[in-house]
Amino acid sequence: MAKKGDMLYAWTNDADIKKNAELGGAVTAIWKYALDNKAIDAVLVISKGADLYDAKPTLVKTSAELTNTAGSLHCGTLLLPKLIKKYFDGAADMKIGVTVKGCDAMAFYELAKRKQINLDNIVMIGVNCGGSVSPVLARTMITDKYGVDPDTVHKEEIDKGQFIIEYEGGHKGISVDELEESGYGRRSNCRRCKMKIPRQADLACGNWGVIGEKAGKATFVEVCSDKGAKLVDGAVKSGVLATEAAVSKGLEIRGKVEGAMLKLGEKWRKHDFEALGEGKDRLKKIMAETSRCIKCHSCISACPICYCVDCTTRNPAFVTPGEVPPNFMFHLIRFAHIADSCVNCGQCQELCPSEIPNALFMHSQQVELEKMFGHTPGVSMELPLMAYAEEKTERARLHNTGSDMIYENVFNPVKGH
Amino acid sequence: MDFTYIPSTCPYCGTGCGINLVVKDGLVKGISPWQRNPVNEGKVCIRGNKSFEFVNRAERITTPLIKRDGKFVEASWEDAYKEVAAKLKAAKGDEIGCIASARTCNEDNYVFKNFAANVARTANIDYCGRKCNADAVNGLIEAFGHGAMTNSIADISRSKAILIVGSNPLDENPLAGRRVIMARKNGAQVIVADARTSATAKIADFHIAINPGTEVAFLNGIAAAIISEGKENKDFIAKKTADFDMYKAALAPCTPAVVAKICGIAEDAVTKAAELFTAARPASVITSAGAASAGLVRACANLALLTGNVGVAGAGVNLFRGKSNAQGALDVGCVPADNGHSVPAMIEASAAGKIKALYIMGENIASAGADVAAALDKVGFLVVQDMFMTETAAKAHIILPSASFAERDGTVTNSERRVQRVRKAVDPLGSSKADWQIVCELAKVMGSDFAFKNAEEIFNDIAKNVPTYAGITYARLEAPEAVQWPAAGGKFGTAVLYTDTFSTKDGKGAFAAVEYRAGDAVSKEFPFAVAAQWPMGTLSKNTASLVREFPGPRIIINKADAKTLGVNPGTLVKVSGKTCSATFAADVTSGIKAGVVSLPFTFSAPAVMLEKTEDA
């Protein structure tokens, strides 16, 4: 019997799933079990659209349709939870299984806190995530840096610090560091991301720690909840999945890789945040960049923290309708409403037509707020700062400071952390 | 529950951004980013972001309507077709006008053109865009060979110097404007000539507030300054162009002093612009087919030839288009046949009572001004194909309801010549039908069977008959890159035209003398020059989120001028030109040159007088 905290190697016995699976096909096999046994009504996963660069959310209701959804798409930069809020009524009355990257998992918690998603109806199988690459940039990168026609590539993966492609002429890997130095590689939020193993999901699956003859053939599964343990047990019992305990050497390696990835994330944070300057300089940079905003509302539509029925940025008292670029209040409203809970998912930046590094700005404030108030978004149901704000007391407090600033220091990194 | 993403193309502007239609249980519920599309990489402007809203709008027309005693009554398709057929048959060819659409698909326009030629037997076929697109496109055809943008939207980000004249891409074609932002991030110098401190002007390195309508003088001035500094690309001119000496001679009077006076700018602004434009390569010129002055595009072409900025990525003359299929409607041939009337001529003929029957597909030409609306009233029989009760449809005798872009298959061609798919995501609302289907069915009632069973068959016919589309098939368009015509250029067609030779008869780029013609300049009577702004169209007006963001047409007026006139923000101002007048609420700003006001380009007067009426 599996239990929370178990570390397993897992692989499927289903030949069709095995063919398409990234590793052991554990993720897809467990979904098959869950669908067949009506533990869930549907799964929402990523599958190939036009080609392997085109990640497409796909709703699967019967396990027969699952095989095409196996495999990892490293150009899949999408965020699924907001779709569940928008198009599935927040899973109010439907049990949905979702394969989640770290940012997806974090977004689920933030939406659930805001009562936009019913987490009781969500089953999350997490995948470890070293980062994702925007599809058009990936194609340019493969053309320019690899000298390969991107349409001849049939597989891409990130392994041992390299971005590797398999194509008609063989395979080729270039170190992610080198790619990123020349402006390619993972999205900038992914570089800063420290949610490498999403343990707030029910299961966390990946390849780190699978060694020896199982390497590449089994999925490493960390059981993160009782729900997760039940799923594994059920899948094994139904015969679609096999497991064994992970070997200690594997555990050690996995721990090391995770540590190295976290360090790398920290390095990028330092790099990115320092480049923003401090205090007034930081504010000035943010004002200069956001002054190109064309008010497309994409950052708002995509952000998992935004959920207001009527966004304050559309209140004519704050932001003049039809004015492009909008005044800085547009962005200040977003900072004030979101910064304490930003999960650095990168949507607001990847989708910004004005090339404004929105995620960087928001993330830089989130880490400062976290230092000040100790709230870590996206890992639990703990409420954010704003949820505790008592308006009257808060106004009185502000009044007593003689300032109308709520957070004097968000543009000013807190020292000594 | 069914939930799918259907990739399609944004129905608004000529940038042609890819979008995913989110379909749930047979209804379009939203749009989602399509990161894989090379044009926009998943990014959209506010219009694209809300482009699903009008699809399900209650105001959609869902059955054919026939006007009886001044009121529309619902009718069957059969009856509607019969009546249209009878009326069209009763008119002679030259008494019939056909107006195609810059909004509908290539397939729709193609069968419509065939309908005009073979069923209505009229030479009077044109598309709405004609009024502003004709000069623009002809300029390019004569200079280079093809009537379209020389380069690709994406490669603008590789430009090192960008000159933007008669265009405000950040507002009008935002995802093309994005490439200007990217170019700037890569170190390009961006020069914007605009009387308004437009969103694009705000990101410029050098903004020159020229008087509206003086763009040609300004471009000539830059060219003359380049030549006087000896900075023209002599090698390129010698090898690849024709008529340079004639052009050079014609530029002689365009000294900085003369040009500065016409444009209302400082003399050194002209020389500085010339310097910046020639300081780095590749350099590109951006303009749009909006309300720009005649000859503007040719003057842009001259500048590109002069500096050898054609045939390489990041260079060229980049003509942005306002409507999603302005390029395609032209490509498939919706232009007047020999001796046929253009749209303005059809309107004139209508006003004179010479058009007995007018067939308009998917265009709201009545919104183009009071004179156009009045001309439509004189047409004996007006049939309009549309989704909504536009000002034009309201004047129709018969309305044939068309399906929205989400309810049909087809292709549209964006301004960079990229032919992209529009895909049927849901069934047409009510009994509405794809435009091509309506046209084919009507043709059949009138005795001509076009025998097209679906949009793909029509497209295959287009590929057979339109040389630039040869080799394009729906199968090739399945790749998100689709194909940029001419298709023979490579897997995804041709990203940059004229890398080798020009497509003119002699293979050379042709210079032309483009003379600046002073329009009806400002006078004592009409003291304010008019800079055009883009109006809200049918789709926007039926999109609640956009109506909220852009409430109604406005007059934009300089702070100092407003003060003199006693106009406050929101004051209703009566605007009078020589032939028209209207009242607009005022936007008061320092972001427009003194002496210039901005009005929706449907208000066609080059200079106006203003009277304050009341404070709102």
Ligand SMILES: Cc1cc2nc3c(=O)[nH]c(=O)nc-3n(C[C@H](O)[C@H](O)[C@H](O)COP(=O)(O)OP(=O)(O)OC[C@H]3O[C@@H](n4cnc5c(N)ncnc54)[C@H](O)[C@@H]3O)c2cc1C
């Ligand atoms: C972008 C990305 C980066 C990754 N980086 C690492 C890493 O650095 N280290 C590591 O140990 N593991 C990483 N993984 C996880 C690993 O690739 C496998 O997904 C995981 O081990 C499960 O393998 P499997 O054979 O059991 O999965 P399969 O049975 O093949 O199922 C894979 C599941 O992932 C879903 N999926 C595919 N692409 C995406 C996407 N872009 N976003 C969300 N879901 C998606 C599929 O829909 C499917 O449900 C990454 C996965 C992704 C998607």
Ligand code: SF4
């Ligand atoms: S933000 Fe983190 S979890 Fe999300 S795709 Fe990037 S690296 Fe993966």
Ligand code: SF4
């Ligand atoms: S996505 Fe960018 S341009 Fe659009 S509203 Fe947000 S910041 Fe502005």
Ligand code: SF4
């Ligand atoms: S602000 Fe941006 S990065 Fe942060 S959660 Fe919202 S969309 Fe994601």
Ligand code: SF4
């Ligand atoms: S730029 Fe044009 S094509 Fe792109 S989303 Fe906006 S309106 Fe649509």
